[in-house]
Amino acid sequence: VCTAFNADFDGDQMAVHVPLSREAVVEAQRLMLSTNNMLAPSSGFPIVSPTLDMVLGMYYLTGIDSEQLTPVEKDEDGNPKYKMFANFDDVQLAYDTERIKLREMIKVRDEAGEWIDTTVGRIIFNRTLPEEMGFRNHLFTRSEIEALVGESVNDLGNEITAVMLDKLKDVGFKYATQSGTTIAMKDIVVPPQKQSLLSAADTKISRLDEQYLEGLITESERYKAAIAIWTDVSDKMTKAVEDNLPSYGGIFAMADSGAKGNIAQIKQMAGMRGLMSDPKGRIIEMPIRSSFAEGLSVLEYFISTHGARKGLADTALRTADSGYLTRRLADVAQDVIITTEDDPGAQGILITDEGQSGIQAPLVDRIVTRYLSEPIVHPETGEVIADRDELITRELAKEIAEAKVKQAWVFSPLSSTTQRGISQKCYGASLATGSPALLGEAVGIIAAQSIGEPGTQLTMRTFHTGGVAGKDITSGLPRVVELFEARQPKGMAVLSEIGGKVELAQLPEGRVVRVISSEEFSEEMDIPATHRQMVKTGDWVDAGEPVLSIKKTAKAAAVKAGTYDELQDEITATVAGTVQVTKTAVRITWNEIDEREYVIPAASEILVADGDTVEPGHALTDGPKNPQDILRIEGQAAVQRYLVDEVQAVYRSQGVQLHDKHIEVIVRQMMRKVRVDNPGDSDLLPGELVDRHDYEYTNNNMLAEGGEPATASPVLLGVTRASLNTQSFLAAASFQETARVLTEAAVNGSVDRLNGLKENVIIGRLIPARLDLSEEGRKRLGIKEGDRKAGLLTGFTKAPATFEEALAAIGGTELIGVGAEVGPGRGSDTVAAAASAAKLSSGDDDGLRAAVSALSDAASSRESSAGSGEDDAARAAEALRASTSTAEENPEPAPQFVDEGAGENGSPESSGDSKNGESENTGE
Template sequence: MLDVNNFEFMKIGLASPEKIRSWSHGEVKKPETINYRTLKPEKEGLFCEKIFGPTRDWECHCGKYKRVRYKGVVCDRCGVEVTRAKVRRERMGHIELAAPVSHIWYFKGIPSRMGLVLDMSPRALEEVIYFASYVVTDPGDTPLEKKQLLSEKEYRSYREKYGYAFEAGMGAEAIKKLLQEIDLDKEAEQLKEELRTAQGQRRNRAIKRLEVVEAFRQSGNRPEWMILDVLPVIPPELRPMVQLDGGRFATSDLNDLYRRVINRNNRLKRLLDLGAPDIIVQNEKRMLQEAVDALIDNGRRGRPVTGPGNRPLKSLSHMLKGKQGRFRQNLLGKRVDYSGRSVIVVGPELKMYQCGLPKEMALELFKPFVMKELVSQGLAHNIKSAKRKVERVSPEVWDVLEDVIREHPVLLNRAPTLHRLGIQAFEPVLVEGRAIKLHPLVCTAYNADFDGDQMAVHVPLSAEAQAEARILMLAAHNILNPKDGKPVVTPTQDMVLGSYYLTIEKEGGKGEGRIFADPNEAIAAYERGIVGLHSRIALPAASLNKTSFTAAQQDALLITTVGKLIFNEIFPADFPYINTGSKENLLKGTPDRYFIFEKGADLPARIRDLNVADSQAVVKGYLGSIIADCFRRYGTTETAVILDRIKKLGFHYSTKAGITISVADITVPKEKEEILAEAEKNVQVVQNQYRRGLITEDERYGRVISIWGRAKDDLTDVLMRSLDRFNPIYMMANSGARGNVSQITQLAGMRGLMANPSGRIIELPIKSNFREGLTVLEYFISTHGARKGLADTALRTADSGYLTRRLVDVAQDVIVREEDCGTDKGFEVDEIRDGREVIEDLFDRINGRVAFQNVHHPETGEIIVHRNELLDEDKARAIVEAGIRKVVIRTVLTCRTKHGVCVRCYGRNLATGKMVEIGEAVGIIAAQSIGEPGTQLTMRTFHTGGVAGDDITQGLPRVQELFEARNPRGQAVITEIDGTVADIRDGKDKREIEIAGEKETKVYAVPYGSRIRVTVGQTVEAGDELIEGSVDPKDMLRVKGLKGVQNYLLREVQRVYRLQGVDINDKHVEVMIRQMLRKVRIVDSGDTDLLPGTYVDLRDYEEANRQAFASGLEPAIARPALLGITKASLETDSFLSAASFQETTRVLTDAAIKGKVDRLLGLKENVIIGKLVPAGTGMARYRGLTLEEEALPEPAVEDEENPGWEEGVEAETVTE
């Protein structure tokens, strides 16, 4: 067998008859399968042991040789070799066909490869192959032409006229003869000559033919190999036949298909031996051809062959295709052992890096480890007795299990795994019961909740796998989200509520204005009930031992609350004291207004001066900022510890606060009646205007909708003002723990306007709220929206999953491959705006990127950032504060690395906050980052208030439209020249916009009803939109070139995501755009080998031209091409990757003819053949490492402040 890790590439081609015979271990002559009495395979049948190997290990068919000692002996009675039974999975057989048969892939595929080689139409080919017409193979000296079709009647009359002066035949034999006679070199010369002169259709046909002819020339395949003389028979274990309980047999469809072929082949042999009449032989040959077609690709031509119950049989092609095919079901998605699954429950007592594993599950998963340990501890004499002990669950097994799982991480996965945080590593802790316990903070990453979700556990077996799990995948190490670099482990729900409750201030609370000596005294006073948790008190700042206070602050009194003291105890001494939930407090330290600097001041008066509303409590978003800041200051380990403390504190105080929801908390504001009456009055005014004919139906509808919208907003404002700050519902919504303002409005205000099933808003609003209850009609109207929501969600999930799959496929081979590609191009970025609104500011766009050139301060001229230097937060902020609007950065769009990107062009790895490392699979990360939020995008196309045909697509459909480079709905007309708008006039059925440039004037026709964006006299640049709508990216590429289309796609994708409140970093979108633009289309091949009309990799095109220049030849001319992600995936150099994506048969047909070589550069190809992926630790540069052992330090005793799990991670030193 091949050693999987030691071959460089994989080649595919056509198999010659000799090759097929060399694979085979014998000819299958009979259609029999298994003898129904003995249940043993029939000799020379489809399951014959002589051909395919024994059905039992080390045992021949007749039973003369049994046992391993006869290994390799061929039995003299039955002819079966004594060997392992698993050879029946790899040994092939063959069938010698009595007449040649055409391979359906090559004659029926689109385009028909056989037809292109022979220059015959597919229809003519079909007539010949299926014995409807004769084809002239050699006209001799008759006036007939070669490849001319003759009907039965014509053939007979020509035979009478010319006798045997010409040759004509039918069926695959005739085609084979024609194929053998083709001189590929001569054919290629003629086609190249034709290309120089021909135009239009003829030229296109010549290009297509040349492509196929060149493919045969260069690959060493012979055209006649498209016709089969010998049919390979796949190994029997891959088309099994098994006995069911009732004595009946279940068999693979392939066996039925093979049986038909063998039956017809044997009948044909017999007819030929008997010298039967031509017409009977021809009919039999046609039936053989159809049987082989059905075996290879059933249903491709004519009606499919059906089995019992009219079910089409699954042919060889179906075995490869689709989700259930060989590629996606068995090669890319295998089932693994050492895994289990169970329901999850919350484990608030766990540390960040722990999970609870049920005892019985752990015992089963770690069984081999436990057995080994039992033997080595002398608790069992041998493996067998150890196994018995484990299966009977003896008491000593549990102690051993504890030892085994210590320091042995397991992987937890929740489906659907939308991004890499869907699989993380934890150290298991044994728990009673049968449910897996999950740490509450990792729920966000998994998108898990505890309403019955299940999760799968996997055990990494080898030492290397364990090390990778511990160092790269440990939950405590995955704090940042790869899509935007923000923390993904932000506390949620109860934890947020607890922190919020701790940090609220209350005016005139119990014990307000007291002064304490230090925090301990204050907390003790609170515990004795002398002072409230939210009351404002003062204490010397120095007593807090904070190094983050300024010198002046250290001498002053700090005004704070006991709750804030408790909250701040969890942070290190140099972390700012959080006294208010403001950005300023976090970045610049506690504001001075909370300190009393002068001695003997009037404390109660100072406290009264501080407005309670100024001190914001800690809300969910602010907790996120705190964690991000901790990560920047202290790194992973310390942050994980702080997170666990926040979790503990939050749960504790949300429980202590006893916050619950009651009906009494929902108070309907008194002003509701007035607001509704006012709205009713305004609507009446509008209705009257409409009746008098002052406004149109559309205007009336629009105004009514906006009146009710305003009424709801007014009611919301009144409601939020009227709620008490300690109202539980208000606290939940305000802290970000659960719910939002709109839900509170529905509970206590009004539900507002609803849409009908078609998505149009019904102008009668629901005036009731849930507290008062809905009328029957209101309830009915509400159900439309609810139903649409559910249907939408289901569709969105499927669409979003398919988008992710296409994104992964197109970018799977983008890996960081080198340090610096030395590109000479940068990319200028500025903020992205949508009208007046800034969608993404400059800071977000340059943070974590590498500067392409020095950036100078506009006033002082000093260098803020040097060329090729990373722009971190501070430098990016400095640039923005200096008032610089545009920065030129390095980007993957201009990276010159072949088959990947370089470190400098990519910049910072968002998941670690450091520069990206060589080997990082940035393509997959980009695909996951764009695909994962896909389910949050809306499906709707917004109906803009009644403007005819002007629906702008948004949400998920818009993202798909952009990545597939489709012509958008509501397409905008763009100008192709720079100039000014000379005139806008009304034409016959369209309006005309005239643009006057320097050299030429162009007139653009735009439909009536579209919104024009330009005015007469306005200056426009090429690529500017003349009317509202979306630009076709292909037009953009033509008019504005690569830079223009890159910028457009990036802005548009970001617009969709940011408007839905999803932050994705630019670099992920850039990776995708790079993949869409990596090919060029050859216009003129010059003297190179490139074929006109084909898509070629930019680097290959440049290489071909460099060689042409070096030899003084004519270079090729090409245009940049923009491919949609599906097309780009199928155009990849790797046929394995393309075949496992879509259109499997077409990809394989094409690859076989071209004799394609797969260099195994991407991830999918390597997974398919079972190699380690060439990314991360699987890269060649990391594979040659050896470990030097060093004594590990003893882990310290674990306690709250010092969890021992950071020990020993850095202990081994690695040498090349």
């Protein structure tokens, strides 16, 4: 569980929480226990898995001795000759009596009676696995072990996996010890190609310097080329080190098994340290040629200290920055809770195999745990693999991958149209369980945590490659923050606002890219029998110029018939253009040309060539795109896709697994608002930011009343602005700028509907995220259907009635917890209601009598006159307070749990449901 708690053994402390109420105990047992949380909610991959020494032990156990890889003895057919055994038990006996070695290849009959080539180690390893998993006859590295644990969780469940993991741990430690793995200087082999690689690079660098001195290249071009040369040498050196590592050595075993370290670190030990950056982040041109095995010169040592200090400073800063990002994400998404099962208005989004960023997850990993919005059809056979509204499980995802499907339409948090929270259909399944997300699950908080938690693993670096004209490439955590805050990125790309042909030009003000869009339109005029054309094909006509004139014969006939007034002597062109004449018509075609000119900054590299055709939103220069530009030019779907792909690119480049749906939840919250362009007949203001649902509601009302609806454009807000623009002023005030938020709320007379988590925590209510809202949730919590009483917590613990509820009974409004509809002429019910309330809040008989008499007076006076309600209310409240104080003086034992509707001493428990403003009487 160390991974999940991020715990290490350097003096870490942990809080101990004691759950008190019965609900809390059940929740801790069924939902929070580590055994029930084998999969990471961020990716759906196992979070409990052997690491470090355990991996090394299993790698040693399932490996083969190096001298065994080239066996000496062969049989007549040329196959290697191994010792043969009848079954696994014989092998174990032979090993125990030291007749064969642990990693020696042998031939043995397996459980099914088939001959297999394996080792003693693999047989011992397989004995720790459940029978259902079969015999695994291969070398196990860390990734293989993780896949094994994932398979076990999905196929066999948590309990069996927990037992298996415990056995794997023991085996791993035992054989790691037995392997006697050590590291010695002789394990670090300096590759023989090293010198030739370095001298080849030196030759290239001296050629570069000559070109620079001759004035053929600029300083920044020389610098960039030098960096490229050394980067290439570094990559080749890594390959050389890898090829020359002795496969029996401890260093190789640790890196190859995935227990610790990687080839890049071994390259620094055996090959060369490579390029370092200075304190500003600019890469130092002079690489460190020595490796740690050979030892560094004084100058090289000082160059390398730059990187070391930067690394430590980064780690300290990163922790704080990552924590702050998590807080902002949690704040923007805290009210995203699964509120409904279906969402009839939802439209799917298209997920394709090729993303915008180079490092892209395969299609199946991005669609698993989602519902399909369109069926998936096999590309070759045409059969339906999965239908609309079907949940894509891991098994189904494998089928889709085997069919080589290239795209899928799925429901996503981005497509949800629910006003509050999100629908189960759009969210899909919970990654932690693989089953559909339950009603009341706080998926917003899960998303914020999943994105924020690996933030500390992301790098903080901004690379500067070049002098004055160099660009900064923002990567790692700052890039993620930049995307979620929807900021204008540094050195951003110039985007084409229209589609068309590209023309490059060099003007005095700099390089210019022109995009010319030319669209052809045409208009056709029929030639009547009475007219003839005055123009021929290829002629140019202006608007108003005559195109057709009346024939003399037709004119004479019309004069004779007296219809001449109805005919036009000449029919003119309504538009200017080129003429095309056919037998029956004259067509005028014209082109509408739209031209945009972009001045390109000196430092930018142009990505288009003369004569290229571009689409709207196409990048004309290199650099990151500005999300606001994408929204303006290409629209909402394009900017949502861009943000998801770009955030994923950063996480994947650091090897962090994260499902797209978490990022989509946050992006959805960033696009909640629209900006009013034209208010129409509504009471909205131009330029006002309004919630998308409020805007649609206002417009529907306008249309119903026959008024002119408002128009608005979508807005992309950064997470900080989106948190402060939330509908709950309590949540916004608890986030940042408290005084400003509260004064604005007071001035506007804002109402907080208490829909999110934070606002309820602030005022001490139960949060709306609770799993007892659906049948599946109650099953997981172990609540029997009869146990759950509406209005009570979850059916275990009795909810006390409040003074306000008793007063509500006198006031004539409904009483939560009692189904009696109280009003004029229902005096006895009022008394019953108050009696029940008092009984719940105290259990003291004298106090109860006082409350009942006060309330019966109130009821009778209410029937006779409606005037003295307030005094009666005060008396009732006084009586109730007295009853509670008496109860405090004579404390009773703690209330017992309610069982199937029976109260204490078997008296019926009154409880009603106050949902939707109706109440039903479940008491007697």
